[in-house]
Amino acid sequence: MPVQDSNTAQEGLPEGVAPLRRGPGKHVEINLARLQQLGMVTQDGGRTSVAEDFRIIKRPLLRMARGEHGAIEQGNLIVVTSALPGEGKTYCAVNLAMSIAMEMDITVLLVDADVARPSVLKVLGLGAEAGLMDILLNGKLELGDVILRTNVPTLSILPAGRANKHATELLASRSMRHLLKDIAERYADRVIIFDSPPLLITTEASVLAAQMGQVVLVVEAETTTQHAVKEALRQIDTCAHVNLIYNKIRAFPGGEYYGYYE
Numbered sequence: 001m002p003v004q005d006s007n008t009a010q011e012g013l014p015e016g017v018a019p020l021r022r023g024p025g026k027h028v029e030i031n032l033a034r035l036q037q038l039g040m041v042t043q044d045g046g047r048t049s050v051a052e053d054f055r056i057i058k059r060p061l062l063r064m065a066r067g068e069h070g071a072i073e074q075g076n077l078i079v080v081t082s083a084l085p086g087e088g089k090t091y092c093a094v095n096l097a098m099s100i101a102m103e104m105d106i107t108v109l110l111v112d113a114d115v116a117r118p119s120v121l122k123v124l125g126l127g128a129e130a131g132l133m134d135i136l137l138n139g140k141l142e143l144g145d146v147i148l149r150t151n152v153p154t155l156s157i158l159p160a161g162r163a164n165k166h167a168t169e170l171l172a173s174r175s176m177r178h179l180l181k182d183i184a185e186r187y188a189d190r191v192i193i194f195d196s197p198p199l200l201i202t203t204e205a206s207v208l209a210a211q212m213g214q215v216v217l218v219v220e221a222e223t224t225t226q227h228a229v230k231e232a233l234r235q236i237d238t239c240a241h242v243n244l245i246y247n248k249i250r251a252f253p254g255g256e257y258y259g260y261y262e
């Protein structure tokens with residue numbers, strides 16, 4: 001993938017929105033047509049039911065991130081997690097990031113913090129790249145060296161980077177705390193969405209959640225038990241701002257939702 005001139009990569013940013021980073025960073029092309037075919041939210045995808053769902057989901061998160069209910073610490077750091085594997089964390093994190101990237105005055109950094117089993121780049125049709133783990137391991141690497149700018153001008157990506165057996169310790173480390181503080185403060189007009197591993201299978205997710213301003217807990221409809229949800233909520237009880245997404249609700253014939261229409 002060619003390294004782009006930073007001026008070229010900034011084209012198309014809404015007026016008044018500063019580029020996410022300075023420096024030589026890489027530019028990648030997300031295959032938006034493929035994403036659209038997969039039913040994910042894209043800028044040109046129109047008013048699909050998924051796009052409408054994420055429009056509703058993002059509003060309270062953005063209000064909180066902007067401090068409209070009173071300033072909350074690092075409210076622009078939002079982790080998407082769930083009790084168990086496969087509930088839809090990555091699906092929701094990517095769609096949420098895409099949906100927020102459509103806002104006029106906000107840029108988004110999507111972080112793949114599922115460092116043991118990263119999948120954000122795969123879902124976006126991109127190859128593996130250096131990322132979060134590499135910055136935490138190598139003091140000389142900076143955020144700006146690994147952030148990927150994309151063909152969605154308001155969306156950048158921080159990949160998970162190389163897998164490491166000390167991932168939990170790295171995510172709980174002082175370097176990570178500094179990195180998060182740096183991301184939250186340096187990019188205060190940005191929303192940072194973290195995809196994460198499941199809470200009840202790994203320790204990484206609760207370590208991450210403890211450092212975030214907001215948590216989105218994805219719950220797979222008709223599959224995840226009440227007990228699992230309660231246990232997941234218990235693991236993130238240090239975070240004051242938890243939102244739930246009830247995911248994979250079965251559609252009814254003739255319409256997305258059960259309801260009455262005249």
Ligand SMILES: Nc1ncnc2c1ncn2[C@@H]1O[C@H](COP(=O)(O)OP(=O)(O)OP(=O)(O)O)[C@@H](O)[C@H]1O
Pocket residue numbers: 082084085086087088089090091092114117119196197198247248249
């Ligand atoms: N609302 C939805 N509508 C349609 N498909 C969905 C929805 N949510 C998730 N999926 C699909 O379900 C599968 C699992 O979702 P996803 O990979 O996002 O889960 P995950 O929680 O990130 O899993 P893991 O714990 O393995 O990281 C994927 O194929 C995804 O496309």
Ligand SMILES: [Mg+2]
Pocket residue numbers: 089090091114119195196
């Ligand atoms: Mg995932």
